[in-house]
Amino acid sequence: MKFKTAIAAASLTALSAAGIATGAAAADGQLDWKYTDGMTAERWSNANSDYAACDAGAMQSPIELDQASAIGDVKLSAAYGNAAGKLAIGTHKVQVDTPTGQGMISGDRLFNLLQVHFHTPSEHAVSGKRYPLTAHLVHATSDGTLGVLGIMFEAGAANPALQNIVDAMPRGNGGDVTVDMSDMVPADLSVHRYMGSLTTPPCSENVNWHVAETVMTASPAQIAAFEGALGMTARSLQPLNNRLLVAPSK
Numbered sequence: 582m583k584f585k586t587a588i589a590a591a592s593l594t595a596l597s598a599a600g601i602a603t604g605a606a607a608a609d610g611q612l613d614w615k616y617t618d619g620m621t622a623e624r625w626s627n628a629n630s631d632y633a634a635c636d637a638g639a640m641q642s643p644i645e646l647d648q649a650s651a652i653g654d655v656k657l658s659a660a661y662g663n664a665a666g667k668l669a670i671g672t673h674k675v676q677v678d679t680p681t682g683q684g685m686i687s688g689d690r691l692f693n694l695l696q697v698h699f700h701t702p703s704e705h706a707v708s709g710k711r712y713p714l715t716a717h718l719v720h721a722t723s724d725g726t727l728g729v730l731g732i733m734f735e736a737g738a739a740n741p742a743l744q745n746i747v748d749a750m751p752r753g754n755g756g757d758v759t760v761d762m763s764d765m766v767p768a769d770l771s772v773h774r775y776m777g778s779l780t781t782p783p784c785s786e787n788v789n790w791h792v793a794e795t796v797m798t799a800s801p802a803q804i805a806a807f808e809g810a811l812g813m814t815a816r817s818l819q820p821l822n823n824r825l826l827v828a829p830s831k
Contacts, residue, residue: 612672614782619702619711619815625782635784641819642777642790643704648821649828655774657791659685659730661694661762668749668756673814675699675807677746677760684720685730687774687789692720692728697762700814701807703733704780705773705792711815712796713804716765717780727779728789730772732765737798740764747806767795771829780816794829 614625614632625635635641666677676698683694696719703715712733720728734740742764749758772791778784799807 616673616813616815617817619813620817622817625784629782632782632784634778634786635782638778638784638786639822640776640778640786640824641784642780642788643706643816643818644775644777644821644826645706645709645818646773646792646826646828647708649773649826651825651827652830653827654830655687655772655791655827657685657687657770657772659766659770661766663759663761664694665757665759666696668746668752668754668758669696670750670754670810673811675746675750675810677758679760679762683762685728685791687728687791690722690726690728690789692722692789694762695719695721697760697765699807699811700780701804701811702813702815703731704815705731705733706818707733714799714807718762718766726787726789727785729791730766731790731792732767733793733796734799734804735796736801736804739800739803740797743799743803743807747803750806750810765797767793767797769793769795771795773826773828775821775824775826777819777824 614628617623625632661683664679666679669676669678676696678696679694681693685692697716700715703712712735714734716732718730742760745758745760749756771794775790777788777790778786
């Protein structure tokens with residue numbers, strides 16, 4: 582079965598994961614948790630006992646990527662293109678929910694793209710550096726196992742996919758937006774690979790993380806637009822513990 586056809590045929594069970602991929606909210610729709618300064622531990626379990634994994638889990642994200650325990654080229658292929666999505670905007674959230682038909686294959690597992698959302702600054706760090714913007718492309722297998730592809734952005738040339746989202750922001754929550762997802766993803770998909778968690782409550786673990794080695798560019802104006810919409814949305818770095826972190830070969 583061809584790659585795009587296989588993705589389109591993935592079970593809609595994967596879509597049930599979308600509700601947990603962007604974090605939890607209180608019953609009134611407002612977040613019952615908050616960020617700190619990106620360095621101080623958040624202690625989200627103090628806000629809600631359902632977030633126990635955030636503080637007690639041993640496989641939390643994000644992490645410092647310069648602590649690889651192995652070097653190797655992860656077998657990763659992807660099929661991304663135009664997506665006629667819906668914009669979701671809220672507290673600390675700019676997200677595009679995408680239709681089925683796009684995604685990635687990591688190893689021999691098919692991950693269907695569900696949505697892309699953003700953080701300012703980047704959550705993962707390289708040599709202690711956090712880039713000003715990151716995109717998290719959230720996927721799930723047919724049985725609901727989550728996989729995320731993280732793309733970091735630095736100031737430089739404008740990115741056309743990001744511009745489409747920036748232009749759609751004034752239309753507010755639920756607005757239509759068409760994004761060519763391939764413009765957001767580097768051609769070289771060399772990645773850092775490890776098992777981690779959601780980076781917002783409930784911090785569910787067993788998330789298959791892939792963080793691209795190649796850093797993309799966004800214009801200063803694009804970065805400023807996301808910063809203005811999101812605020813400080815980077816969780817503090819979490820311990821690697823005994824996890825396998827594979828870095829791409831140079």
